[in-house]
Amino acid sequence: MWVYEKKLQYPVKVSICNPRLAKFLIEQYGGADGELAAALRYLNQRYSIPDKVIGLLTDIGTEEFAHLEMIATMVYKLTKDATPEQLKEAGLGDHYADHDKALFYHNAAGEPWSAKYIQAKGDPIADLYEDIAAEEKARATYQWLINMSDDPFLNDALAFLREREVVHSQRFREAVEILKETQAQKKFF
């Protein structure tokens, strides 16, 4: 089960109201390579993978929810003082018409989140390679977001998230090696 802590994993500061940036950041909230996809992918895969790597999938999956909360905080802080006019100018008119300033699970283009973004193949090697790819895609996405942002406070938090993806990718690669070793140890008489 899950315990919630009333604290962000890493502080999120924002220099100035900037709904345009928020529109892009939503990609990591409800997008294909975003934190929701990551959390649900790993937490679901863990039911059908070998015991040795269940801990890793549980822990990384849980951390992704903490990251989801950070993205939500960024969007919240970037839009909370914006007028409907400012939101419209920033390309968030469609979102505002449906949601006001509520957050929602869609990507930067407005496409709603889908379980089609994730897979659980039942084959641990297939699953782990998908997980490595997911982390690399997320890392790249954070880099593109940093490229578009000139807010140094925001970029600090985005760089933190980018580096977490690098570490997660590394852990999943180690998990593959652990499983390969276990498979190699099988003896047939």
Added chain:
Amino acid sequence: MAKETLPDDFYKLMEDLQAIDFVIVELNLYLDTHPDDLEALKQFNTFAQQSQNLRRTIEERYGPLLGAGKSYSTYPWAWIDPPWPWQM
């Protein structure tokens, strides 16, 4: 505890806790794939203890940080008070 009345030292304490808890998360994931690393394990327990101590200090002043009975509450029920993380 309303958001407007947050003193500066709240932010400092929370950042200190975030720093300790980050080390814990890093060690946790590392140990998931390196369960036989004794040094890492010792560090994990050391930081876990530091985290609990600092959390106790913060909670005494500012209220519960964890749900599900992992933190106590004063009266009236303080869990529902702001600030929530995105308001900090």
